[in-house]
Amino acid sequence: MHDVSLRSGLQTPAWRNAVAAACLAVAVLLAPACVWAGQLQPLHVLQFTLSSDTATPTLERRFHLIVMVRVTQHITSLRNLILPNFSGLEILGDEQRLIARPDGTLYREVITVVSHQTGSIHIDPAYLDAFDTQNGKPMRFLSNALTLQIGGGALMPVRLGGMARTLRRAALLLLTLTFWGVVALVCIVVALRLAVERSRSRGNQVVAAAPAPVAPSPAPLTPAQSVGQALSILRAQPDRLGALRARALLWEALGVDAGATLSDVLRSSRVVDSRLRRALFSLERASFTHDGDLTVAVSAALADLECAYV
Amino acid sequence: MNASPNDVKRAVENTIVGQQAVVEALLLALIADGHLLLEGPPGLAKTLACRALAAALDGEFKRVQFTPDLLPSDVVGTRIYDQHEARFITVLGPVFANVVLADEINRAPAKVQSALLEAMGERQVTIGLQTHVLPDPFLVMATMNPLDADGTYALPVAQMDRFLLKVNVGYPSREEELAILERFAIAQTQLTTHAATLDDVRAWRVAARGVHVDAQLKRYVVELVAGTREAESPYIAYGASPRATLAIVNLARAKALLAGRDFVLPDDIRSVASGALRHRVGFSYRVSSEGIDSERLLSDVIDGVRAP
Known part of the structure; x- marks a missing residue:
């Protein structure tokens, strides 16, 4: 009997309306979440850090907070990155950069801040909402939190009062005026002395020698010229030292850093000629081979350089 | 026969698709007389690479699957009582081979790891009162699986130091995986043999030292x-x-x-x-x-x- 009354109660129009309204409410609540998931960037986040460029920030001295996000995707913008509240810090600037790298993209945001009070400041983690390509789910990535200890020196008050601030400004003004006064005085003395010396030299009828002509800075060598010079060096000094000097000259002319290795040089777009590549390898051999092979290696390097020069 | 290390490399590459870093690391460890540690997920032809290397050298290959219940004697060998002979005889463990694969070395407790690593360092094993010299050349390739870290025993720093080099193995490219399908879906794995001899390996080691x-x-x-x-x-x-x-x-x-x-x-x-x-x-x-x-x-x- 009780069952019958319950079933009949569920079938009443009033109950059906209530159920429909509840379903609508749930749908309305879930809709933004679905839209949110659809708008997320698909990302594989490798690194997400929040750091400060100084371990010891100082009162009233600007420093930088750096947010770094490294992802494997090549992206042109990073959406849904939410920075924490920097309470206790005044934001002076914010610079965002996306750096494309062979293995993905590096996002770097530098926030310039200044603190007006000493003591400890805690910064909550930044977060990034994205669609994680690792597990195929929308995720919230969190950076690390940051706690900064703002130091300010024992003599510096936490907040300057109105009177103290006026006194400080007056002292600064006085110091600035004194400094510029001293600078002006020195300039006048130097100018007077120069004028006296010039009049004396005019009286002695001594003609000052013309300044020596400054040699123009040498133009960068072309690859052919550098091969020619390397050849001259090795001809003049056909030993290991000569090979090392010729090698260094050639590498510099090819725009490769001195600390690089041969594979870096061969990867350079300026080294496409097979004769030049052979000459580079021969010089490498002459630079590092054992003494028993040195004469042959230097001869081979000379021959290959000649071949590359022609 | 005066084979070159590249003959062995080609022989192993005939069997393995891709994984050039592993093949080269195996050869470098072989020539430099050291041992190799490999970290990577399962199914990347690590066992096959070892077997192919041993076959190319006409050497002996053994594989030990490291598990939490493994004992040192399961690796190096033990003495058992022979009822017919009425005396104790020595049974040598799988470590007595030219190429040994220690699969998932971090799954066994420290004493088993230590037994193997000691054998790698000393090139000999003492069972009972007898000391047995390991074969020459002797190369151990140990693997670690980075995916299942639960219930594993991480290798101590001092033990890791005994490996000459460590290679992180990644998944093959799509093209390589397609080539794997082509090569292994139809026929059985064919190992190339007689690419070099164990004497050749010893000669390369002497040459490398020079x-x-x-x-x-x-x-x-x-x-x-x-x-x-x-x-x-x-x-x-x-x-x-x-x-x-x-x-x-x-x-x-x-x-x-x-x-x-x-x-x-x-x-x-x-x-x-x-x-x-x-x-x-x-x-x-x-x-x-x-x-x-x-x-x-x-x-x-x-x-x-x-x-x-």
């Missing part, structure tokens, strides 16, 4: 290893030991021999440095907590040292 390393390059190696100790990075907890210096020089010599040279170039050193340092440099907890790529940290240290 490969010239210029004084500037020795200094470069020392600077590289010192760079790991002196790196002012909050992510590096400790640097590599002097054993790393020796390892880099030996590997560079092997690399030069593989390239057909009797002198080492700066490129040889830079190309083997990460393999020799990867497992010898300790990274701080911040690397994992901040999701930083330790390989990038290591390459930053290596790139920070100027090559001669």
Whole structure:
């Protein structure tokens, strides 16, 4: 009997309306979440850090907070990155950069801040909402939190009062005026002395020698010229030292850093000629081979350089 | 027969698709008379690579699956009572082979790991009162699976140091995986044999020891290893030991021999440095907590040292 009354109660129009309204409410609540998931960037986040460029920030001295996000995707913008509240810090600037790298993209945001009070400041983690390509789910990535200890020196008050601030400004003004006064005085003395010396030299009828002509800075060598010079060096000094000097000259002319290795040089777009590549390898051999092979290696390097020069 | 290391390389590459880093690391370890540690997920032809190498050399291959209930005697051997002979006889363990695969070495307790690592270092095993010399050449390739860390026993730093080099193995490319399908879906695996002999390997080792390393390059190696100790990075907890210096020089010599040279170039050193340092440099907890790529940290240290 009780069952019958319950079933009949569920079938009443009033109950059906209530159920429909509840379903609508749930749908309305879930809709933004679905839209949110659809708008997320698909990302594989490798690194997400929040750091400060100084371990010891100082009162009233600007420093930088750096947010770094490294992802494997090549992206042109990073959406849904939410920075924490920097309470206790005044934001002076914010610079965002996306750096494309062979293995993905590096996002770097530098926030310039200044603190007006000493003591400890805690910064909550930044977060990034994205669609994680690792597990195929929308995720919230969190950076690390940051706690900064703002130091300010024992003599510096936490907040300057109105009177103290006026006194400080007056002292600064006085110091600035004194400094510029001293600078002006020195300039006048130097100018007077120069004028006296010039009049004396005019009286002695001594003609000052013309300044020596400054040699123009040498133009960068072309690859052919550098091969020619390397050849001259090795001809003049056909030993290991000569090979090392010729090698260094050639590498510099090819725009490769001195600390690089041969594979870096061969990867350079300026080294496409097979004769030049052979000459580079021969010089490498002459630079590092054992003494028993040195004469042959230097001869081979000379021959290959000649071949590359022609 | 005077085969070259490249004959063996080609023989192994006939069986294995891709995984050039593993094949080269196996040959470098073989020539430099060291052992190899491999970290990578299962199913990447690690066993096949070892078997192919042993077959190419006409050597003996053994595989040990490390499990938590493994005993040292299961690896090195034991003495058992023979009822017919009415005396104790020695049964040698799987470590007595030319190429030994220690699969998932971090799944066995420390005493088993220690037994194998001691055999690797000493090249001999004592069972009861008798000392047995291991075969020559003797190469151990140990693997670690990074995916299932539960219930594993991480290798201590001192034990890791005994491996000449460590290679991180990744998944093959799509093209390589397609080639794997083509090669293995139809026919059984064919191993290439007789590419070289064990005597050839011994001859290569002698030749590698004679490969010239210029004084500037020795200094470069020392600077590289010192760079790991002196790196002012909050992510590096400790640097590599002097054993790393020796390892880099030996590997560079092997690399030069593989390239057909009797002198080492700066490129040889830079190309083997990460393999020799990867497992010898300790990274701080911040690397994992901040999701930083330790390989990038290591390459930053290596790139920070100027090559001669």
